[in-house]
Amino acid sequence: MRYAKIVFSLLALLLVVSGCGTKRQYFEPEALAGKVSYDGSLPGSIVDAVRDGATLSNGQVITKKGLSNVLLPEGFVYLGEDQGRYVAASKCGALQIVDASKKVLFTKECSVSVASASLKANILALVLGSNELILIDINDGKEMMHLKQDNVYVLDSRIAAPYFLGDLIVFPTLDGKLVIVDAQSKKPIRDVVVSNEKFFGNIIYLQVLGDRLVAATKSKVVSISPKSISFLEKEVKDVIVLENRIFVFTKDGRVILADADLRVIKERKFPFATFAGTIYGDFIYMIEKGGYVIATDLDLVSTNVYKLPDEIESHIFTTGDALYYKDHFFKLNRKK
Secondary structure: OHHHHHHHHHHHHHHHHHHHHOOOOOOOOOOOOEEEOOOEEOOOOEEEEEOOEEEEOOOEEEEOOEEEEEEOOOOOEEEEEEOOEEEEEOOOOEEEEEEOOOOEEEEEEOOOOEEEEEEEOOEEEEEEOOOEEEEEEOOOOEEEEEEEOOOOOOOOOOOOOOEEEOOEEEEEOOOOEEEEEEOOOOOEEEEEEOOOOOOOOOOOEEEEEOOEEEEEOOOEEEEEOOOOEEEEEOOEEEEEEEOOEEEEEEOOOEEEEEEOOOOEEEEEEOOOOOEEEEEEOOEEEEEEOOOEEEEEEOOOOOEEEEEOOOOOOOOEEEOOOEEEEOOEEEEOOOEO
């Protein structure tokens, strides 16, 4: 009995020590430059967000242009847009393309949920939750390509969408690859493995600037040009590409400035900061989950921190000059 008591006491002590050792620490700015206030309310709360848009509880959509008048069908969320046509999907695999007048332009029932989608002219590019890559002609509903990739079981919720690049279509797969498809023949011509992690290894970022393609998983960034392929291994939270600069935001609160070939130029660390989103232009605004906006110049020299009205606990969406959270929005240049 005495032995059992000793073992129990040791286990209890280990739990206490372990609990203390894993206690979360929070970002605390040394000084505040001001406060950010809400500018107005939204007609509903944000229930889902992707990189290029967000869905409100009333079915309306926010895109990079701002709040749209389109109303998605009940149970559907926004995936993409092309010339006033909105791609939306349900959790059960139903997909629709609707216009601003709620006219249904195309429908499809998929066997599994749609992870991401992009539309250009009459071509719809889909990445299914089963890691299948599909091209569909929405004029006649026929599949022009259907590629099955390796099975995946656990995904990062940040899922990149296919990208139309001239005569190419770039598919970001759920197992960490870029599959480049010829738009004319509808056949894959090249694969680029960004990361081969079995869990949470999907492509979370995909962007093209000029002749350069930049993509990322949660652990690696790749920059591809006609002359070279470069990699940067970091615990990635987000990526921004501005001209010949690549900004990598990490899970441990660092902002890394690299050149186009991912050679690190400079980095700044914001201890215990957890980045929830970013806005960029002449400055970079990092939205910190504890309820702050961290503003820095493009050279990572000067920094100002502003207090948000709330901590970030759910979906947010950002445009060039605004941040949308819950059922409110505000402009980042409005302070008091």
